[in-house]
Amino acid sequence: xxxxxxxxxxxxxxxxxxxxxxxxxxxxxxxxxxxxxxxxxxxxxxxxxxxxxxxxxxxxxxxxxxxxxxxxxxxxxxxxxxxxxxxxxxxxxxxxxxxxxxxxxxxxxxxxxxxxxxxxxxxxxxxxxxxxxxxxxxxxxxxxxxxxxxxxxxxxxxxxxxxxxxxxxxxxxxxxxxxxxxxxxxxxxxxxxxxxxxxxxxxxxxxxxxxxxxxxxxxxxxxxxxxxxxxxxxxxxxxxxxxxxxx
Amino acid sequence: xxxxxxxxxxxxxxxxxxxxxxxxxxxxxxxxxxxxxxxxxxxxxxxxxxxxxxxxxxxxxxxxxxxxxxxxxxxxxxxxxxxxxxxxxxxxxxxxxxxxxxxxxxxxxxxxxxxxxxxxxxxxxxxxxxxxxxxxxxxxxxxxxxxxxxxxxxxxxxxxxxxxxxxxxxxxxxxxxxxxxxxxxxxxxxxxxxxxxxxxxxxxxxxxxxxxxxxxxxxxxxxxxxxxxxxxxx
Numbered sequence: 001x002x003x004x005x006x007x008x009x010x011x012x013x014x015x016x017x018x019x020x021x022x023x024x025x026x027x028x029x030x031x032x033x034x035x036x037x038x039x040x041x042x043x044x045x046x047x048x049x050x051x052x053x054x055x056x057x058x059x060x061x062x063x064x065x066x067x068x069x070x071x072x073x074x075x076x077x078x079x080x081x082x083x084x085x086x087x088x089x090x091x092x093x094x095x096x097x098x099x100x101x102x103x104x105x106x107x108x109x110x111x112x113x114x115x116x117x118x119x120x121x122x123x124x125x126x127x128x129x130x131x132x133x134x135x136x137x138x139x140x141x142x143x144x145x146x147x148x149x150x151x152x153x154x155x156x157x158x159x160x161x162x163x164x165x166x167x168x169x170x171x172x173x174x175x176x177x178x179x180x181x182x183x184x185x186x187x188x189x190x191x192x193x194x195x196x197x198x199x200x201x202x203x204x205x206x207x208x209x210x211x212x213x214x215x216x217x218x219x220x221x222x223x224x225x226x227x228x229x230x231x232x233x234x235x236x237x238x239x240x241x242x243x244x245x246x247x
Numbered sequence: 248x249x250x251x252x253x254x255x256x257x258x259x260x261x262x263x264x265x266x267x268x269x270x271x272x273x274x275x276x277x278x279x280x281x282x283x284x285x286x287x288x289x290x291x292x293x294x295x296x297x298x299x300x301x302x303x304x305x306x307x308x309x310x311x312x313x314x315x316x317x318x319x320x321x322x323x324x325x326x327x328x329x330x331x332x333x334x335x336x337x338x339x340x341x342x343x344x345x346x347x348x349x350x351x352x353x354x355x356x357x358x359x360x361x362x363x364x365x366x367x368x369x370x371x372x373x374x375x376x377x378x379x380x381x382x383x384x385x386x387x388x389x390x391x392x393x394x395x396x397x398x399x400x401x402x403x404x405x406x407x408x409x410x411x412x413x414x415x416x417x418x419x420x421x422x423x424x425x426x427x428x429x430x431x432x433x434x435x436x437x438x439x440x441x442x443x444x445x446x447x448x449x450x451x452x453x454x455x456x457x458x459x460x461x462x463x464x465x466x467x468x469x470x471x472x473x474x475x476x477x478x479x480x481x
Contacts, residue, residue: 001317004347011343012335072333079331082300084348085321174261243303246295 001086005094010101012072016064017102020057021109027053028113032120043121050117054110061106065099065159070166070182078246088241092233096159103155150222157225160232165189167236171243197224251276251395251426252297257306259292259450266292268450270306274426276394279440281458282430284447285477290430291328293447294399297428298325311394321349324393328400330380332372339368341387349391357390360420378409385413389420396421398429402437414440438462438469446476 031046073081073095081091119129137144165186173181201220252274259267267289274280282290295301297308299315310319332341338361345352361368364382372380385401398417402410418440421427431437438444438458446454453476454461458469465472 001348008344008347011340012333015335076329076331077333079300079325079327079329080333080344083298083320083323083325085317086348087317090317241302244299244301245303246300 001084002090002094005084005086005090006098009068009094009098013064013068013098013102016060017105020060021105024053024057024109024113025116028117029120032117046121050113054113057106057110061102065102066162066166068099069095069159069162070169074166074170074246082244082246088237092163092237092240095163096156096233100155100159103158104152107151146218150218153222153225153229157229157232160229160236161189161193163236164232167239170245171239174245174247193228200224249276250274251311252428253307253309253312254293254297255307257293257296257304257308259289259296259301259304265450267296267304270447270450270452272445272452272455274428274445275443276426277424278442279427279429281437281441281444282428282447283432283434283444283473284430285432288432288447289450290432290447291399292450294325294397294428294430298323298397300327321351322394324349324351324388324391324396326385326388326396326398326401328403330377330384332380332384334371334373336372337368337370338366338372338383341372341383345387345390351392353390353392356420357386360386360390360416363416378405381405381409382412385416389416392422392425394422394425396425396427398427400430400432402431402433410436434470434473441469444469446473448477 028050031050034042034046071077073091115129165182168189169178169182169185172185175181250273252272254270254272254274257267257270258265270289270293282293284290292301296304297310297315299320302315308315311322313319336344342354342357345357346354361383364379364386366375366379366383366386372383375383388396388398396417401413401417405413414437417427417429429437429440441458444454444456444458444461445452461472462469467475
């Protein structure tokens with residue numbers, strides 16, 4: 001049942017994400033080609049458009065993931081989802097894995113778009129770029145490993161946070177102003193987590209700058225995010241399992 | 248007689264309001280049972296608890312001797328009182344969804360119903376008229392060979408022609424061995440369908456009887472009995 005749920009979770013969103021990914025690469029190509037015309041203003045505009053496209057991708061990705069975890073679970077489509085013979089765990093795992101995948105893919109396609117823009121606009125040989133990249137990676141493998149794991153943990157935390165936010169919202173509020181209450185709840189939860197993180201950092205010797213700059217601080221931050229993510233997933237599971245109420 | 252649904256001391260509160268108040272019901276296999284009561288009597292809450300859409304309640308519900316779980320959801324074909332289609336879905340997507348999720352889904356039966364309702368296959372569901380979406384949802388539910396069918400207000404707010412089509416389709420296309428629970432507050436024209444009726448009033452099950460016995464005993468139609476029980480003017 002888990003794989004069937006995942007299949008339909010992918011089917012529900014791929015028609016939105018794939019054109020977006022293709023469009024982001026297409027816009028990068030067009031912008032990069034326009035840069036070839038020797039004009040500073042045009043180049044600046046092209047860069048702005050490319051950055052704007054990346055930002056749109058981030059906003060669209062987060063919006064779609066929020067719809068997938070909110071409306072499509074606790075809204076009217078939830079009646080279909082929860083009438084299937086699947087467990088709460090199946091539903092949570094399928095939603096988490098697939099939406100984490102979309103989050104990751106959006107990041108990957110953003111990077112691809114930037115690389116495409118760079119390749120065409122700057123005109124460097126792709127082989128040279130790949131060689132330089134491999135050389136950098138081989139010099140600092142631990143940084144690459146730490147960054148990759150940190151990104152993954154941040155993704156898991158973000159999805160867990162959103163699932164918990166919507167689950168909690170469904171449990172505590174049954175009225176018509178769900179969006180307003182949801183935004184308020186988001187700020188309250190964010191503040192509470194921020195306070196807990198700050199107080200925990202104070203108990204350590206680390207100086208947290210943007211989540212930690214030293215290796216130990218990064219891993220401490222990662223551990224903390226994983227702990228929060230675990231709390232979010234487990235709490236969401238028990239709320240859905242014991243106190244689900246579709247309106 | 249074998250019972251398919253056993254409900255004991257079921258209570259559900261919303262704040263200070265008791266939507267269900269100590270409901271005890273024992274519903275037999277293979278019967279068509281009307282869950283009748285005015286708006287706000289607890290029909291939808293009862294159905295949501297049986298189908299697992301509400302889990303936060305007191306008391307117990309057993310379906311085929313099992314508590315509500317993913318196993319019991321496989322037994323139940325549920326038509327809620329609202330449309331549950333997702334914006335991205337086309338009919339063929341919905342068909343694949345039901346085929347994947349419910350092992351008792353009969354594609355041929357669905358296609359027969361689709362033809363009967365004259366619903367096109369290619370369009371996005373959200374572009375269908377509300378009436379066609381209701382018929383489509385009914386066709387999906389009836390295309391399952393389920394042990395229990397639950398229809399929550401299937402004829403609420405529909406025109407008389409569609410109402411007739413819906414009732415006739417439910418009676419003709421259900422799995423004939425299954426138990427059917429149909430909730431409504433519109434008693435007119437449906438009393439002939441029910442083997443048994445349950446009256447819900449202010450969250451309490453005030454009556455559960457064989458329809459024919461009840462009508463014969465009181466010498467009145469079901470509609471008149473309903474009005475009498477709920478203090479309506481005949």
